[in-house]
Structure formats: C-alpha cells, structure tokens
Amino acid sequence: MNTDTITAGLLVIGDEILSGRTKDKNIGTIAEHLTAIGIALREVRVVADVEDAIVEAVNALRHRYTYVFTTGGIGPTHDDITADAIAKAFGAGIDVDPRAVAIMKPAYEKRGIELNAARLRMARIPQGADLVVNEMSVAPGFRIGNVIVMAGVPAIMESMLHSATAKLQTGAKVRSASIVVSHAEGEIAELFAAHQAEWPSVAMGSYPSFKDGQYATDLVLRCVDEQSLVDAHRTLAAKLTVAGFKFLQT
Template sequence: MTNKQPVIIRAAMLAIGDELLSGRTKDKNIGYMADRLYDAGIDLTEVRIVADDQPAIVKAVLELSEAYDYLFTSGGIGPTHDDITADAVSAAFSLPCIYDEKAMALLAAHYKSRDMEFTPSRQRMARMPQGAQHIDNSVSVAPGFIIANVYVMAGVPSVFQAMVENILPTLRTGSRFHSRTIICPFGEGVIGIPLREVQETHPETIIGSYPKFENGKFSTELVVRARDEEKLAAAAAAVEKMLADIQQ
C-alpha cells in the first residue's frame, strides 16, 4: 500500500505600483494573500513588486502565469493615468483592452445612485481584456477580472480583501500544511548545526527558525510544517530530542 501523494497547487503574486517601490504606500495585500492561500492549501511561492511600467508588468505577467498554477495581482486598475494594469495584462495575452459592457453598466448605475457623474476617468475602471471574467467588488463596485490563470485585483486593501474572499471558493486547492511550534530557549548560534541535521533527516518537512531577543536573552521559535501529520510528528520529536540533548 502506497501513501497518497499530496496535491500541490502553486501561486505567485504581483504587486504593482510606483508608490510601493518608493515607500509612500506600505503594502498590506501580500501578507493577507499569503495568509488566505496558506489556509486554503495553495502555496504562495513567489512575490514580485513592479513599477507602473507596461513592459515590466507584461514581462512579469507572462513569466509568472506560465510558471505557476495561479497569478494574483494587486494595484493599477483605478481611474488615473498611471493605472495601466488592464492595458498591460491585455497586451500580455495579445487581447484588446475594452470598456467591458457589463462593467460599464454596473458603474453607471452605481454613480447614478449616488447622484455623481460617470466621468471618463471613472469609466476607465470598466476597462479589461476582451473576454475577461469579472471579480465582484462588494466595496466599491468596480470589478477586478480574470483572464486565463491571472486574477487582477485592486490595490486598496479593503477592496483587495473583498475580491480575494470572492475568488477563494472558486480556486483549486491542494493538500494543506499542518504545523507545530516548539519554543527553544537557545539562540540560533547554538542550534544551527544540529537543527540543519534534523532538517536533512526529515526532508519532507519544513523547519522554520525565528529568533527572538527579550529581557537580554536570545531564544528561538521553531515551527515545523508538513503536509503529512506522521512526518510532522516525527520531525517535531526529533527537534525536541535535539533540544533535550543540548540541555544535558
């Protein structure tokens, strides 16, 4: 009888915007995406940040969408001149960037209900590659979109989060990680070599080492992760034995 092989779904994220690279805006979307994908059983394997530069966006979209099961983007689908993500993603897939009829109707009704003019700038938020599917936006109506395996979402954190929650139930998911946290009273300089030996002995686990410095003393939080609970238990037991041996 053979063990069932884990299903692994891999994703990348592309955060778009000059303001991220200048430090003017502090990104809040990458951490949120990482948390939600981890919970869902999707491995976020790579993250890139690029400027509002169409060739750079096109290059990143092509590379990441080809390399991973999913690519999630944030930023650059607003109403201003530097919101060029829709143009860049359309170019990446050699598709025309159009004013989507359904998106135009949604936005026109939204602004009419608020007694606001549906200006050309606001109409830009209805632009997307021809044939794209919508990602619903329960916060500010303007939709994100899906083309192939690329999910294009807003940069504003509240809108991004709403879009993420809408797409999560539609995604293929893989085998989830299980984890165990072990508090180590030693600094990484003490445990570095024996911990590496434990990791090499248990290659199907991931052992993370997170140092702390409190009250003038170093300690380390060790987190063991694995998709197989038995392999997790074996690696955690090996870490605990390593710590007991050091204390002797």
C-alpha cells in the same frame, strides 16, 4: 488527503511601493490566505507603473505558476495602467465592458457617484476575462486565463481575493507547527540540522529574535502530512529537552 501542488506567483504593481512612500500590506495578506487554502506562493515581484515591466513580469509568472495574482493600478486615474498592460500581455483587446458597467451604474447611482469618463476607465476589461466582484467600491477586478487582477487598496484587494477564491483549484495544505526556545540560533543549529536530515519531508526553518536582552529562536516545521508534522514536532521537542534547551513556547 489532497496531495496536488497548486502554485502561485504574486505581482505587486506600483511606483509608490518602490519609492517607499506606501508600505505594502498585501503580500502578507495574500501569502497567508493562499497558504490557508492550499496554494503554494512561490514568488513575488514588485514592479513600477510601467507597461513593459508589467507585461514582462506577468508573462514570466503566468507560464510558471498555476495562478498569478496582481495588485494595484486598476483605478480611474492616468497612472492606472494595469488592465491595459495585462491585455497586452495576453494579446487580447480591451474596452469598456458592459458587464462591468451594469454592476457599476446602479451602485454608483445609489451612492450618488457620477459614472464619468474617468470612472468608466475602471470598466475597461480585457476580452475573454471574467469579472471579480468587489463588494467594497464596486468597480470589479478580473480574471483572464490564470491571472487574477485586483486593486491595491488593501480592503478592496481583500474583497476581490475572497471573490476570486471560490473558483480557484486548491491543493495540499501545508500545515505548520513551531517550538520557541530561549536560545540563540547558533546554539540549536547542530541539533536542528540533524533533525531536518532525519525528516526530509518536513521543511524546517529557524527564525531568531532578540527582545529585552533575551535571545529566542522560533523553530518552524512545515509539511502537508499532518502525521509526519506531529511526529517530527514531538521528537524535536524530546531531543531539545534531553539536550537541556529551555522552551518559551511549544
């Protein structure tokens, strides 16, 4: 079993998320993907399309986590300032990159899209960065140091995330198991806390819901060690049964 802990921070860049006009979907997608491949997402930040805010956040996160992923702000319009801000954060130069042009030019010709000055902005890549392939709209993302810079449009972000994944170091996968009981959190809290105390290596959380007049609580167990997870899950189910709690799902 791989027991290394590989960590990540995520930086979502965009005025439209902070104004509430666009509802972010990338946080959930990236969180799920990183969990699945064995990278622990430890922190997310959302900042505006403001250079100082981007520079400060990316510098805070890149020194703290194995990887930093960013989304948003790499399109062709004047408000797309992420690439320049990332270059500034690294003290790196930035210019139109021939490798990006070499990818974009033939693909745009084929699609009948003009590679004008605005679109060439999308070929601006910080010095020392590697390109991250985008199979949707072609203009690439990039990786510089431990920072992976991706688009904000969900389908394009996903294409870049999958391209970048092959070169990521991954660690211990956190497995999870859950039991849903038809009781409010306040009823199972004592039993659940005692179970957590018995299994310190298994992280336990409870998530309440209330639907159709029915309380339910989802008890979630998370652990990198499969056997501990199975044992902690089985013994929790047994304790709940003995105490007379009813299950909705196990």
